[in-house]
Amino acid sequence: MIQELINGGFEHIEKEIRQCANCSLHEGATNPVIMKGSRDPKVLFIGEAPGKTEDMTGIPFSGRAGKKLDEMIEYMDLSDKDYAVINVLKCRPPNNRKPRKTEVEQCKPFLMAQIEFLDPKVIILLGNTADEAFWGRKNMQWGVPVVDEDGRNILKIYHPAAMIYQRSRIEEQKELIDKNRNLWE
Ligand code: SF4
Numbered sequence: 001m002i003q004e005l006i007n008g009g010f011e012h013i014e015k016e017i018r019q020c021a022n023c024s025l026h027e028g029a030t031n032p033v034i035m036k037g038s039r040d041p042k043v044l045f046i047g048e049a050p051g052k053t054e055d056m057t058g059i060p061f062s063g064r065a066g067k068k069l070d071e072m073i074e075y076m077d078l079s080d081k082d083y084a085v086i087n088v089l090k091c092r093p094p095n096n097r098k099p100r101k102t103e104v105e106q107c108k109p110f111l112m113a114q115i116e117f118l119d120p121k122v123i124i125l126l127g128n129t130a131d132e133a134f135w136g137r138k139n140m141q142w143g144v145p146v147v148d149e150d151g152r153n154i155l156k157i158y159h160p161a162a163m164i165y166q167r168s169r170i171e172e173q174k175e176l177i178d179k180n181r182n183l184w185e
Contacts, residue, residue, distance in 0.1 A: 004046075005113035010039060013113050017090050022106040025091035031058035032091055035114065037084030043184050044120035045069065046111070046128040048159065060085045061160070068160035069126075070152050076177055076184065082151035088116050088133040104133045122183045123152055127159030143176035145183060153183045 005013050017032050026032070033050040034057050045061075053063030061069045075081060089099050089107050111133060115123065125131045131140050138147065140156040148154050158177045163169045 001109045001117065002113045005109065006116050007008070010117055013110065017110055020107075020110075023091075025089065025093060028040050028094055030055045031090035033037065033058055033087060033116075034090060035084055035086045036062075037059050038081050039084070039116055039118065039120045041082060041084040041120050043078060043083040043122045043124060044115065045117055045126055046130040046134065047081060047085065047086045047087045047122045047126045048086050049096075050092040051096050052092070054087075055092040060087055064164055065159070065161040068163045072160060073176060073179070074171065076181070078184065082184070083134065084118055084120070086111070087117075088130055099129055099133075104129075108133060123148075123154045125154065125156040127156075127162070130159075131156050143179060145180055154179055155183060166168060 005016060008016075014034050017034055020026060020032070029050075033054045046063075047061060047069075050060065051063050051065070053066075060066075062170055069085070088104055088111055090110060091107075093099055093103070099148070123134070125134055125140065128138055132138050140154070142156055142158070145153050145155045158169050158173050163173060
């Protein structure tokens with residue numbers, strides 16, 4: 001399925017996501033949330049799932065956590081053409097609950113097809129849900145990059161929402177970014 005999605009191009013991936021009923025989350029979603037940013041990104045950020053604002057707009061990270069992500073991106077010195085943003089799940093879980101394993105598995109072909117299609121040099125996993133979804137299990141330490149079998153650098157840092165609720169995370173996140181700048185500069 002992943003190869004078929006990639007072969008069809010990005011519009012095909014988008015259409016399949018819009019029509020998807022693989023899990024029950026589509027029932028409560030106003031809009032599926034597909035991606036924002038460049039289609040030729042150096043850096044791909046992967047978050048968890050749409051929240052209330054994202055569900056309304058159809059745009060990933062368009063709410064409060066999005067403002068934190070924008071600040072992070074500015075701190076990383078990335079320009080608009082350098083990055084894209086997607087989520088593990090494309091439809092909002094009710095009351096922003098954590099994604100279930102089955103939902104992650106059902107949505108994973110879209111995630112992997114987006115990664116293959118966008119073909120970034122660096123993947124930044126925003127939090128543990130993205131880590132578990134990408135590898136199939138929790139695999140990474142915060143701020144310690146690894147190279148995957150496709151030669152991509154994979155890095156896990158904090159989800160931007162963590163910086164809303166725990167302000168001490170802001171400085172910690174900057175440290176994680178500073179020690180990994182060589183990956184994207
Ligand atoms: S969350 Fe993913 S698998 Fe579930 S309905 Fe939406 S697009 Fe399909």
